[in-house]
Amino acid sequence: xxxxxxxxxxxxxxxxxxxxxxxxxxxxxxxxxxxxxxxxxxxxxxxxxxxxxxxxxxxxxxxxxxxxxxxxxxxxxxxxxxxxxxxxxxxxxxxxxxxxxxxxxxxxxxxxxxxxxxxxxxxxxxxxxxxxxxxxxxxxxxxxxxxxxx
Numbered sequence: 001x002x003x004x005x006x007x008x009x010x011x012x013x014x015x016x017x018x019x020x021x022x023x024x025x026x027x028x029x030x031x032x033x034x035x036x037x038x039x040x041x042x043x044x045x046x047x048x049x050x051x052x053x054x055x056x057x058x059x060x061x062x063x064x065x066x067x068x069x070x071x072x073x074x075x076x077x078x079x080x081x082x083x084x085x086x087x088x089x090x091x092x093x094x095x096x097x098x099x100x101x102x103x104x105x106x107x108x109x110x111x112x113x114x115x116x117x118x119x120x121x122x123x124x125x126x127x128x129x130x131x132x133x134x135x136x137x138x139x140x141x142x143x144x145x146x147x148x149x150x
Contacts (some may be wrong), residue, residue, distance in 0.1 A: 001123060027135075029137055030100060030105040033129055033139065034109075036052050037049075037052040037139055037142075038093060040052050041083070042090060042091060046079065046080055049079045049083065053076070054130060054132070055058040055072045057149075059071065059075050059139070059140050060075070060141045060142075061078060066078070067107035079138060090114040090115075091111050091114075092111075092114065093109050093110070093111060094109070095109060096108075103131040104130055104140075107126070107128075109125050109127070111123040121148040122149075123148070125142065125143060125144045126143045127139060127142050128140045
């Protein structure tokens with residue numbers, strides 16, 4: 001597949017050329033896992049967020065402006081706090097590129113965030129997923145950084 005941007009809502013998601021090979025089933029499964037992560041955030045569901053992440057000491061998360069959190073207990077606590085204390089946010093995910101290499105995958109995206117229907121800003125994010133023993137994909141790392149316009 002060509003290295004072209006796709007959208008989480010795109011009926012034809014695109015895979016980044018490096019490492020993607022022709023592994024469309026894995027790319028689509030990773031995109032499903034990523035979609036579940038953003039749906040958990042939008043719905044503020046801790047149960048869904050729990051299901052999106054691997055529960056290990058190796059997971060990491062860097063929220064914009066935060067120190068990097070390491071290990072599922074710290075990462076989970078951060079999501080519990082964010083989901084309980086934030087207003088409803090909508091994510092329009094664009095410029096989505098997927099690379100799958102064996103049992104690891106990374107997705108780089110642009111997160112365009114709306115609150116009450118108004119644009120709040122954009123983040124660039126890197127999401128890393130690992131294939132689990134049952135074949136499902138779970139998030140291992142999330143890093144979000146604000147995009148400075150100007």
